[in-house]
Amino acid sequence: MFTGIIEDLGIVSKLEKEKDNLHITVESNITPELKIDQSVSHNGVCLTVVNIEENKYTVTAIKETLDKTNTNNLAVGDKVNLERGMKLGARLDGHIVQGHVDQIAECINIVNADGSWIFTFKYNANLGNVTIEKGSITVNGVSLTVVNSKKDSFSVAIIPYTYEHTNFNTFKKGTVVNLEFDVIGKYVARLQQLNS
Known part of the structure; x- marks a missing residue:
């Protein structure tokens, strides 16, 4: 975990x-x-x-x-x-991440927002994964908050610290990244499928 x-x-x-x-x-x-x-x-x-x-x-x-x-x-x-792996009893500064990648995505846009960066990613929505506005997403292992949630894409806002201390500073259009969707959201989506 x-x-x-x-x-x-x-x-x-x-x-x-x-x-x-x-x-x-x-x-x-x-x-x-x-x-x-x-x-x-x-x-x-x-x-x-x-x-x-x-x-x-x-x-x-x-x-x-x-x-x-x-x-x-x-x-x-x-x-x-x-x-x-996280230590039991320590602060959970990000969100619960299993380290089990759900799918890959492609970086389709990067905007320099004068002090931060907005990265947009496109993924295959046919695999059943979803994002929600202000929900959690893990991109290449980094816990982030979703903005501009769409059916097959989403954006994240990256602060300078994250940009400098992760491999986000190497991303360009076309970069392929790993996505892990929020574990709670995945269980809710699965339960809805079973009850449909």
């Missing part, structure tokens, strides 16, 4: 394919605090630490993850939003 509050920007230092799996090695300031078998969110994808060497650690993404997230698009040198 995560909160969507990014702890560090890691740098992908190595990618290694093994059958249908992808081993991802990340250099990060939080590496000394990690342990083998720990869950870490990478752009919103919960992955397990399988190796640690000095300031680098390795996680493995399986085919299911590669097929449903933007993890397969990673390249050496890419910045990755990182968050360790």
Whole structure:
């Protein structure tokens, strides 16, 4: 379980394919605090630490993850939003995030709003996920508030701190991101389907 509050920007230092799996090695300031078998969110994808060497650690993404997230698009040198699992009893500064990506989306517009940025994303609404105005959404692991909610798109407003401390500063039109929709909203939508 995560909160969507990014702890560090890691740098992908190595990618290694093994059958249908992808081993991802990340250099990060939080590496000394990690342990083998720990869950870490990478752009919103919960992955397990399988190796640690000095300031680098390795996680493995399986085919299911590669097929449903933007993890397969990673390249050496890419910045990755990182968050360790939340501590029970700590403040929940973002919202409840599972680290289970629902689908990907494409950045279709970026507006510099004189001190902040408005990013707009388009996603496949046929997969049954929805946003609501002022509801929560996780984009590449970052907990955000939805503005301009539409059937297949939404926008988020990014403050300078978030822009500087996440990989939002690397986004451009066409960038593919991971989305995790609000878990409570997903259960409500599912219950409505079952009762229809």
